[in-house]
Amino acid sequence: MNPSDPHPPASEPTPRRIEARPSDVGGIVLRRAVPSRALRSVGAWCFLDHAGPAQFAPGQGMHVGPHPHIGLQTFTWMIEGELMHRDSLGSEQLIRAGQVNLMTAGRGIVHSEDQVGDGGALHAAQMWIALPDAERERAPAFQHYPELPLIERDGVTITLLVGEVLGERSPVQVFTPLVGLDLATRREAQTTLPLAPAFEHAVLVLRGSATVAGEALQPGTLLDLGRGRSSVAMQLAADSQMLLLGGEPFGPAPLLWWNFVARTQAEIEQALADWNSGSARFGAVPGAGSARLVAPPLAGLRLKAGR
Numbered sequence: 001m002n003p004s005d006p007h008p009p010a011s012e013p014t015p016r017r018i019e020a021r022p023s024d025v026g027g028i029v030l031r032r033a034v035p036s037r038a039l040r041s042v043g044a045w046c047f048l049d050h051a052g053p054a055q056f057a058p059g060q061g062m063h064v065g066p067h068p069h070i071g072l073q074t075f076t077w078m079i080e081g082e083l084m085h086r087d088s089l090g091s092e093q094l095i096r097a098g099q100v101n102l103m104t105a106g107r108g109i110v111h112s113e114d115q116v117g118d119g120g121a122l123h124a125a126q127m128w129i130a131l132p133d134a135e136r137e138r139a140p141a142f143q144h145y146p147e148l149p150l151i152e153r154d155g156v157t158i159t160l161l162v163g164e165v166l167g168e169r170s171p172v173q174v175f176t177p178l179v180g181l182d183l184a185t186r187r188e189a190q191t192t193l194p195l196a197p198a199f200e201h202a203v204l205v206l207r208g209s210a211t212v213a214g215e216a217l218q219p220g221t222l223l224d225l226g227r228g229r230s231s232v233a234m235q236l237a238a239d240s241q242m243l244l245l246g247g248e249p250f251g252p253a254p255l256l257w258w259n260f261v262a263r264t265q266a267e268i269e270q271a272l273a274d275w276n277s278g279s280a281r282f283g284a285v286p287g288a289g290s291a292r293l294v295a296p297p298l299a300g301l302r303l304k305a306g307r
C-alpha cells in the first residue's frame with residue numbers, strides 16, 4: 001500500500017489477528033500489542049502497552065523511575081487505580097480512572113510514573129504517538145485531561161480520547177489525523193461505528209470480550225482492521241471494554257529504540273549519549289520516587305526503519 005495515496009482501497013481489507021507479547025515494566029506484567037513485526041504502527045500510534053489488570057499487595061506497586069523520551073507523545077489512559085506523573089518540566093500530576101495524561105516529548109523530556117497508595121488495583125493503557133517531522137524538535141510539554149467527551153450509543157459508552165466521532169471532538173492535542181476511542185459496556189450491546197476510510201484502524205479488548213468485524217476477541221489479541229473501512233460492526237459482552245485506534249498512514253514507520261522515536265540510528269545514538277552523560281537536554285525529575293533508569297546497550301541491536 002502506498003501511504004501517500006489519497007484514495008483508500010475499494011474493498012474492505014480482511015482483519016488480521018495479532019497476538020500481543022507479554023513484557024514486564026516497573027513491576028507489572030503487561031502486553032505489548034504495538035509495535036510488532038506484523039504491524040509497525042496504526043496511523044501515528046506507534047506503541048500500545050496494556051498494563052494489568054493487576055492487584056498489588058500492601059506496600060507493592062508499579063514504579064517506573066525517571067527515563068527519557070524523544071520524538072513522541074506518551075498517552076496514558078487510566079482504567080483503574082491511580083498513578084503520579086512527574087517530569088523534568090516540574091509537572092506533578094495525579095491521574096485517576098477515566099483521565100488522560102499527554103506528554104509531548106519533542107526534542108527531549110524525562111518522566112517518572114509511580115502507583116499511588118498502599119497496594120491495590122492497577123489497570124491502564126499507554127500509547128505512544130509518533131510526532132511528524134515538522135513537530136519532532138518542538139519544546140516538551142505536559143497536559144492533563146481530567147474529563148473527555150462521553151457519547152452513549154446503543155448501550156455502549158464511548159469515551160472520545162482523540163480526534164472526532166459522531167459529531168464530537170476530543171480536546172486532546174495531537175499533530176497528525178488520529179482517532180482514539182474507549183468503548184465500555186455494562187450489559188451486552190451491539191453497535192456500528194462510522195470510520196474514516198482514509199485511516200487505518202485496530203482494536204484491542206481491555207476487559208471482557210467482543211466480536212469485531214466477525215472476529216471473537218479477548219484481551220491479548222489486537223485486531224488490525226486495515227484501511228478503507230467506512231464503518232465497523234461490533235458486539236461487546238457485558239462489563240467489557242475495548243480500545244479503537246486509527247489514523248492516516250504515517251508514511252515510513254518511525255524508528256523505535258528503548259524510549260526514543262526517531263528517523264535515523266544517529267539520532268538514537270545522540271539521545272542515548274545525552275541521557276548517559278546527564279545532559280541538560282533531558283534534565284532531572286524533581287521529587288521522583290525511584291531511581292533513574294539505565295539505558296540498555298545499543299551495541300548488537302539491529303535497528304530497522306520502515307515497513
Ligand code: MN
Pocket residue numbers: 067069074111259
Ligand atoms: Mn515513559
